[in-house]
Amino acid sequence: MTIDLDQLRSGNRRALAKAITLAESKLDSHREQAQLVLEQLLPFTGNSIRIGITGIPGVGKSTFIETFGLHLIAQGKKVAVLAVDPSSPLAGGSILGDKTRMEELSRQEYAFIRPSPSEGALGGVAQKTRETMLLCEAAGYDVILVETVGVGQSEYEVAGMVDFFMVLMLPNAGDELQGIKRGIMELADALVINKADGESLNLAQQTKRHYENAMHLLRHTSFWSPQVLTCSAQEKNNIDTVWGMICNYYVDAVKNNYFTEKRARQNQEWMDKLLLEMLSLKLKQNPDVKKQLPVLHQKVTSGETTPFIAAKTLIDLL
Ligand code: GDP
Numbered sequence: 001m002t003i004d005l006d007q008l009r010s011g012n013r014r015a016l017a018k019a020i021t022l023a024e025s026k027l028d029s030h031r032e033q034a035q036l037v038l039e040q041l042l043p044f045t046g047n048s049i050r051i052g053i054t055g056i057p058g059v060g061k062s063t064f065i066e067t068f069g070l071h072l073i074a075q076g077k078k079v080a081v082l083a084v085d086p087s088s089p090l091a092g093g094s095i096l097g098d099k100t101r102m103e104e105l106s107r108q109e110y111a112f113i114r115p116s117p118s119e120g121a122l123g124g125v126a127q128k129t130r131e132t133m134l135l136c137e138a139a140g141y142d143v144i145l146v147e148t149v150g151v152g153q154s155e156y157e158v159a160g161m162v163d164f165f166m167v168l169m170l171p172n173a174g175d176e177l178q179g180i181k182r183g184i185m186e187l188a189d190a191l192v193i194n195k196a197d198g199e200s201l202n203l204a205q206q207t208k209r210h211y212e213n214a215m216h217l218l219r220h221t222s223f224w225s226p227q228v229l230t231c232s233a234q235e236k237n238n239i240d241t242v243w244g245m246i247c248n249y250y251v252d253a254v255k256n257n258y259f260t261e262k263r264a265r266q267n268q269e270w271m272d273k274l275l276l277e278m279l280s281l282k283l284k285q286n287p288d289v290k291k292q293l294p295v296l297h298q299k300v301t302s303g304e305t306t307p308f309i310a311a312k313t314l315i316d317l318l
Contacts, residue, residue, distance in 0.1 A: 055168030085116030
């Protein structure tokens with residue numbers, strides 16, 4: 001498969017889609033080619049703001065992304081929407097992908113919507129989404145929305161690849177806080193209470209105050225305290241306030257050198273993670289290790305040797 005890099009950079013969607021297909025391919029040869037494409041495009045990546053969006057099913061993620069995306073396009077932005085779905089099609093049924101989503105946004109010339117990749121080999125689904133994100137940046141998309149659902153590790157993975165991480169919530173004051181994984185709150189740069197409309201408007205305001213009082217649970221940086229906002233994705237209320245908040249964050253993060261530092265740290269952490277995965281794969285594929293592993297398991301089980309010595313013996317075989 002040949003990818004026309006000039007076409008991709010000029011924003012040609014077919015060239016972009018082809019490059020993404022290559023990156024998502026199960027064939028080693030395709031993935032190697034994708035890495036070469038990525039390396040050549042690397043100087044043209046990074047010129048976007050990467051926003052992670054999470055929330056339980058039904059909170060209004062797709063409605064929000066549709067409204068938010070259309071708002072951004074009206075501001076002259078090019079918007080890419082990517083998804084990290086831990087239960088993607090091949091793993092049996094997807095949480096994010098199986099309904100008709102973001103219909104109006106998907107018809108826009110300046111929107112690009114890509115469903116979650118199916119299970120990835122090395123680095124998993126998140127690795128592919130990272131690569132897709134870079135390809136979209138090279139194609140000139142200046143806002144990348146990465147959506148995920150609150151299952152397992154996916155929020156951590158998404159938070160580790162974006163500049164700004166947002167948790168959508170329902171108007172539901174009270175002990176709802178207990179229902180949300182504490183760890184996720186700690187990842188949030190903002191909590192956005194959606195469905196602040198109609199009869200829920202008051203409840204949404206109460207919920208906002210409730211979370212503002214729980215702010216001490218959230219992670220603060222030297223220049224940013226997580227914000228709590230309300231909006232209505234359906235009624236298109238306060239969508240501009242959410243975007244305004246992210247723009248403020250961006251300006252402050254750049255001013256404080258935090259923006260590039262965070263990205264550099266994310267890249268390093270990602271490299272370390274890949275390195276560990278590659279090492280582990282190499283270990284498992286080594287013929288001597290394959291032969292010795294059951295023998296050493298047995299020795300450890302029967303108490304003939306210690307787990308430490310067994311593990312060290314295998315490492316020394318590499
Ligand atoms: P997702 O599962 O998080 O992607 O949620 P959806 O976007 O599919 O929305 C779930 C339901 O909530 C749908 O019936 C939407 O019409 C509704 N919904 C989404 N946003 C709003 C909102 O701002 N206000 C109200 N009242 N309903 C909303």
